[in-house]
Structures are given as structure tokens and as C-alpha cells.
Amino acid sequence: MEILIFNLFIFILACFVGFEVISKVPTTLHTPLMSGANAISGITLIGALVVAGSAGEYIGTILGFIAIIFATINVVGGFMVTDRMLEMFKKKEDK
Amino acid sequence: MSQFLPDVVLAYLPTTVQLIYMLSVSLFIIGLKRLGSPATARSGNKMASLAMFIGVFVTLFDQEILTFEYIIAGVLVGSAIGAYAAKKVEMTAMPEMVAIFNGFGGAASALVAAGEYFRFEGVSLPQSDLFIMCIGIFIGALTFTGSIMAYGKLNGKITGNPVTYPGQKPINGLLVIVIAVLSAWFVYDPLNMIPFYVIIGISLLLGILFVLPIGGADMPVVISLLNSLSGIAASAAGFVLNNSLLIVSGALVGAAGLILTNIMCKAMNRPLSNVLFGAFGGESAGLAGAAVGDGSKSIREVQPDDAAVMTAYAQRVIIVPGYGLAVAQAQHTIREVASLLEAKGVDVKYGIHPVAGRMPGHMNVLLAEANVPYPQLYDMDDINPEFEKTDVVLVIGANDVVNPQARSNPASPIFGMPILNVDSAKSVIIFKRSMNPGFAGIDNDLFYLPNAYMFFGDAKKSLQSLVSAIKEL
Numbered sequence: 001m002e003i004l005i006f007n008l009f010i011f012i013l014a015c016f017v018g019f020e021v022i023s024k025v026p027t028t029l030h031t032p033l034m035s036g037a038n039a040i041s042g043i044t045l046i047g048a049l050v051v052a053g054s055a056g057e058y059i060g061t062i063l064g065f066i067a068i069i070f071a072t073i074n075v076v077g078g079f080m081v082t083d084r085m086l087e088m089f090k091k092k093e094d095k
Numbered sequence: 096m097s098q099f100l101p102d103v104v105l106a107y108l109p110t111t112v113q114l115i116y117m118l119s120v121s122l123f124i125i126g127l128k129r130l131g132s133p134a135t136a137r138s139g140n141k142m143a144s145l146a147m148f149i150g151v152f153v154t155l156f157d158q159e160i161l162t163f164e165y166i167i168a169g170v171l172v173g174s175a176i177g178a179y180a181a182k183k184v185e186m187t188a189m190p191e192m193v194a195i196f197n198g199f200g201g202a203a204s205a206l207v208a209a210g211e212y213f214r215f216e217g218v219s220l221p222q223s224d225l226f227i228m229c230i231g232i233f234i235g236a237l238t239f240t241g242s243i244m245a246y247g248k249l250n251g252k253i254t255g256n257p258v259t260y261p262g263q264k265p266i267n268g269l270l271v272i273v274i275a276v277l278s279a280w281f282v283y284d285p286l287n288m289i290p291f292y293v294i295i296g297i298s299l300l301l302g303i304l305f306v307l308p309i310g311g312a313d314m315p316v317v318i319s320l321l322n323s324l325s326g327i328a329a330s331a332a333g334f335v336l337n338n339s340l341l342i343v344s345g346a347l348v349g350a351a352g353l354i355l356t357n358i359m360c361k362a363m364n365r366p367l368s369n370v371l372f373g374a375f376g377g378e379s380a381g382l383a384g385a386a387v388g389d390g391s392k393s394i395r396e397v398q399p400d401d402a403a404v405m406t407a408y409a410q411r412v413i414i415v416p417g418y419g420l421a422v423a424q425a426q427h428t429i430r431e432v433a434s435l436l437e438a439k440g441v442d443v444k445y446g447i448h449p450v451a452g453r454m455p456g457h458m459n460v461l462l463a464e465a466n467v468p469y470p471q472l473y474d475m476d477d478i479n480p481e482f483e484k485t486d487v488v489l490v491i492g493a494n495d496v497v498n499p500q501a502r503s504n505p506a507s508p509i510f511g512m513p514i515l516n517v518d519s520a521k522s523v524i525i526f527k528r529s530m531n532p533g534f535a536g537i538d539n540d541l542f543y544l545p546n547a548y549m550f551f552g553d554a555k556k557s558l559q560s561l562v563s564a565i566k567e568l
Contacts (some may be wrong), residue, residue: 004223007334007342015345017124018350021110025131027362027449027474029357030456034128034315035193036140038322040123042196043147043344044204044329046154047336051210052169054162064352065165071178072173073204074196079144080181081192086137088186088463 030084039078046069097158103550110158115153116340122146123344127351137138150340168357186464187421190454194246194318197325201238204328205295208232211335212291222282224335227277231331233298240302243320248311249453263308264372309371313417315454316359316370323352362449364512394530397548400556402524403564409486411442413478417464419528420493421452423554426465429491432558433467435529435565441547445471446478446488446515448496475515485520490541492526492554498539509537523547526557 025033048071052064098106118384123146131140160166177196184192208231211219216525220228247253275298277290326348328451334340397405406412415428433443445462452458462472473481482488490497493515500507501514517523518541525547541547550557 003337003542004334007337010339011330011334011342011346012345014114015350016126018347019233019354021124021128021347022131022351022354025355025358026133027447027456028133028459029136029234030359031189031193031452031454031460032132032136032140032456034319034352034355034454035189035196036143037127037348037355038193038197038200039145040127040147040344041149041200041322041329041348042203043206043323043341043348044200044332045147046150047167047207047265047329047338047341048210049151049154049166049204050157050159050336050338051214051328052165053157054160054214055161057216060213061165062209063206063213064438066250067203067210068166068169069173069176070199070206072170072418073176073177074146074200075144076174077177077181077192078196079140079147080178080348081184081196082140083137084142084181085186085189085460086140089133089136089462089469095561 028089029040032082032089035085036082039075039082042074042078043072045075096160096163098161100156108158112153112156113339115149116338119146119150119153119340120343122149123347127347128321150344185424186461187424187453188250188363189457189460190315190318191249193322193454194242194314196251197318197322198239198242198246201235201325201328202244203235204325204332205232205235205239208235208331208335209295209358211332212285214235220285225282225285225335226278227331229274229281229294231328231335231479232279233274234324234331236295236298236307236329237302238321238328240299241321242318244303244306245314245321245443248306248309248466249314250312258307263304267301269306270304271296273297274301279283282538289413289559299324300478303369312415313370313451315457316356316363316367316521319352319359320367320371321355323349325353326350347519359450359455360497361555362455362513364509394542394549395547397529397550399550399560399564402548402550402561403568405440405522405524406436406441406487406489406561407565409436409441411444411485411487411519412436413444413446413481413485413488413520415451415493415497415517416449416458417444417448417451417489417491417493417496417555418453419494419526420494421457421461423492425491425555425558426467428459428555428558428562429489430467431562432489432565433471435562439565443471444473444478444481446473446475446492446517448451448475448515449513451493451496475513479516482516482519486522488517488523490517490523490525491558494539495537496540499544500537500540503540503562507537515539518544518546521546524550526552526554528553542555 048067126139126143128133281290330345451527497517500508
């Protein structure tokens with residue numbers, strides 16, 4: 001129970017940090033920001049690694065394996081596409 | 096990989112992993128912060144991806160991880176698909192891309208929560224873990240099907256119109272209650288698989304039902320909200336696995352997504368509840384359209400040659416691009432028009448409405464792709480005072496964001512939405528496919544004003560004919 005309370009604690013604190021960090025963002029960046037935050041949500045990949053690699057019940061391993069594929073698409077694709085978008089903004093500023 | 100380390104190192108491993116997680120979390124926070132400002136956005140994204148890499152890498156040393164063949168295979172397949180999709184996607188298809196990626200993230204979180212159950216099958220997990228597992232599966236599965244629905248609505252595979260039926264909201268509410276009851280059952284009898292499977296099924300169904308009544312134009316808000324949910328789902332997976340990095344990063348995304356959702360709703364001047372449950376743009380809006388579209392008002396059409404003369408001999412021209420420009424992929428052609436006009440000494444600016452394009456900020460990305468100089472882009476607040484001294488405004492594929500009804504007609508569904516005051520310019524040329532109303536399904540008073548001219552046709556083809564007409568002058 002103590003662990004749960006501790007986890008809830010950091011969860012709530014992290015929520016406040018998230019609110020604070022994204023309080024004022026120009027419209028220009030909404031699309032890249034959404035896409036970047038979306039890539040971060042692929043962090044669930046590390047959970048998938050543990051589930052797939054722990055050599056437990058076979059069905060768990062398979063679920064973990066599928067989860068790894070989904071999460072990696074989310075992470076790799078998300079960060080790359082965000083960079084592609086931001087690169088185009090960069091080009092403008094250099095001119 | 097921990098089995099390859101000597102015992103001396105092994106003793107410090109758990110602490111080291113946690114410390115590196117802390118570093119990763121810090122990088123995520125700084126990265127997210129930097130993503131919020133144009134000058135630092137790109138480095139912020141790089142920082143966040145570095146944080147992700149560190150987090151993933153150090154997790155491989157987790158003592159619970161014993162086999163690697165599935166991990167390597169999964170990461171390779173996922174990276175290849177993700178990288179290919181990210182490289183190939185058209186900038187206009189960005190909203191769909193974000194939607195589908197988000198769906199995958201949600202699915203992964205649900206699978207992690209479910210996999211965690213099977214991993215310990217027969218072994219008793221604490222009840223709190225079982226309950227959080229249910230939450231993770233519920234949110235993750237809902238995010239998955241909801242995002243797939245959003246994807247379908249955005250690319251037209253599923254009707255963009257809101258789908259409503261009697262008892263929609265009570266049925267959805269009932270299903271949520273059913274899930275809560277089943278979760279309680281599962282927590283007290285974790286070896287019984289029936290509630291477990293039914294929870295998965297209903298959650299998947301709810302994702303579909305939740306997005307069904309929301310119109311295509313509101314999909315960006317939905318994606319942003321689902322993005323927030325996928326963060327919460329990742330966080331839930333973190334509770335089950337007792338992993339602080341997952342909990343914190345998931346919570347960060349959850350909170351940031353919620354804020355972003357809120358900002359978007361504000362730009363449209365509609366509360367979130369209205370977006371989610373208002374079935375905006377369906378029959379209700381049709382009524383509003385019928386009420387004003389009495390057919391007695393007349394419009395004026397303009398030919399390419401006349402439009403060319405009007406613009407080429409103007410002093411100031413403002414281009415107002417909208418969703419239609421994005422769909423027709425005409426961003427390069429409009430850039431060509433602007434260059435031609437500039438060569439003739441015309442002062443050209445772009446007025447960007449906060450919700451222009453297919454999602455907020457999307458139009459900026461598209462115009463950047465077409466090499467439109469950044470200083471020519473003006474936000475709504477900066478461009479609105481300019482319209483009065485402007486000779487010609489070119490409205491391309493935008494409709495609701497230039498509809499004077501938002502200012503003047505309190506009965507209109509879009510009343511109060513901040514708009515671009517293009518009607519105060521000397522003349523306005525509206526590039527439009529037909530007289531069909533826009534997404535919101537509302538008649539646009541702008542088209543009937545004496546200074547408004549309609550240029551019918553596909554945005555790209557119309558602009559191409561304008562380009563050749565200007566060249567012939």
C-alpha cells in the first residue's frame with residue numbers, strides 16, 4: 001500500500017509539472033507538440049520490454065512482443081515525424 | 096542484460112537504473128518545455144528522443160529481463176515500420192499520422208497491462224495492482240479504437256459526419272458502469288477470466304462509440320484528448336510494473352495533452368463538453384443553414400482573368416488559407432501566386448487562423464513545407480487590423496473562420512468564435528469547390544456581400560489557372 005501511495009504522489013506531482021510546462025504555446029507549434037507528446041507516450045515501450053523479456057507465461061511474452069512493435073512504431077515514427085515538421089520551420093529562420 | 100554483469104556491479108544495479116531513470120525524466124521535462132517555443136522546439140524533440148533512448152537502454156539491464164529474442168525482433172520491426180511511415184507521410188496527412196501512432200501507443204499500454212496479468216498467472220497480485228490493470232486496459236483499449244476511428248474519419252474512410260442515435264449518451268454511460276462493476280468482480284476473483292475478457296471487449300467498443308458522434312472537423316481535439324489518455328494509460332502500466340519513469344512520463348503527457356486540448360477548444364471558442372457531446376456539424380447545424388439560406392441572396396462569380404487583374408494591380412493582398420487548401424494540396428501553388436504578385440510589387444501577407452488547416456498549427460507546417468517565408472505569416476490578432484487597408488483578400492478553402500455570422504448572429508452555432516475579418520477588405524475572392532457549406536454546415540454570409548467574389552473549382556486547379564492568367568498580363 002505504501003508503494004501505491006508513493007506512486008500516486010509522484011503521479012500527481014508529474015501532472016502538475018506537465019500542466020506548468022505546456023501552459024503557453026504558440027499555435028504554430030500545436031501540431032509538432034501534439035506529435036512530440038504522442039511520441040513520449042510511447043514510453044510504455046519500457047513496460048513492454050519487461051513483459052516480453054521476463055520469460056514468464058508464453059502468452060504474456062507474445063502480448064509483450066506485440067506491445068513492443070506497437071510502442072516502437074509510436075516512439076520512432078513519432079519522434080521522426082516531429083523532427084521532419086520542425087526541420088521545415090528551421091529552414092525558414094535561416095533564410 | 097544484467098546476467099552479463101559481474102556481481103560487484105550487480106549489487107548497485109537497481110540504484111543505478113533508478114538514477115538513470117531520473118536523468119531520463121529530467122530530460123523529458125526539459126525537452127517538453129523546449130518543444131513549446133519555436134526557437135528551441137527542434138532541440139527539445141531531440142532531447143525527448145534521447146531521454147527515451149536512455150530510458151529504454153537502461154531498462155534492458157532490468158533483472159527481470161532474461162530473454163532478448165522477442166525484444167530485438169519487436170524493436171526492429173517497430174522501428175522499421177515507424178521510420179518508413181514517418182519518412183513517407185505527406186504533410187497534409189499529418190493529423191491521420193498522429194492519430195494512428197497514438198492508437199498504437201494506447202494498444203501497447205493495454206497489452207502491457209494485460210501481459211502483466213498473464214505473466215503472473217496463478218500467482219496472486221495485490222488487489223490494487225489488479226484494479227489499476229483494469230484501468231490501464233480500459234484506457235489503452237479505448238484509446239486504440241478511438242484513435243483508429245479518428246484516423247478513419249480524417250481520411251474519409253468513415254463518414255466525417257457525426258453519427259447519433261437515440262440513447263447514445265445513456266448507453267455509453269451504462270457501458271462505463273458495466274466496466275467498473277466487472278473490474279470489481281475481477282479484483283475479487285482474479286482467476287476468473289470472464290470479466291477480464293469482457294472488459295477488453297467493452298473498452299474497445301467504447302472507443303468506437305465515443306468518437307462516432309463527433310464531427311470530422313473536431314478530430315484534432317479528439318486526437319489531442321486521446322493523446323492525453325494514452326499518457327494516462329502508460330502511467331497506469333507504470334503503476335502495475337512499479338516503474339517511476341513510466342508513471343512520470345505518462346503523467347507528463349497526460350497533463351500536457353489535456354492543456355493542449357483546452358487551448359484548441361479555446362481557439363474554437365467551444366467548451367470541451369460541446370466538442371465531445373455536441374455532435375457539432377450534423378442536423379442541428381443543417382437547421383441553422385436552412386434558416387438563413389433562403390435562396391433570395393445572390394452571389395457573384397469571378398473568372399481567372401478578372402481575378403488576375405484584381406490581384407496583380409493591387410497594393411496589398413492577404414492570403415487566407417484553410418482546410419480546403421490542405422486537402423487540395425495547393426500550398427505550393429499558392430506560394431507560386433504569391434511570388435508572381437510580389438514580382439509585380441504587390442505586398443503579400445498570409446493570415447493564419449488558429450484552427451486553420453486540418454489541426455491547429457497544421458497550416459504553418461504546410462506553408463513552411465512550401466517555403467513560404469516565415470515573416471509573411473501573421474496570426475489572427477496581428478492580421479485583423481490589416482484587412483481594412485487591404486485591396487484583395489484571397490480566401491482559399493477556408494469557410495467558417497471567415498464567416499461574419501460569428502460576430503453578428505447570436506443564433507449561429509459558431510457565434511463568438513474569433514474570426515478573420517476579411518469582409519472589411521475592399522474585395523474578397525473566395526476559392527471554393529461549390530456553394531456547399533463548410534464543416535460546421537453553416538451558411539456563410541460573406542459570400543453574399545457586395546465586395547465578395549466566388550471563384551469556383553478545386554483549389555489547386557483554380558490557383559493554377561490564376562497563375563497562368565497573371566503570367567499573361
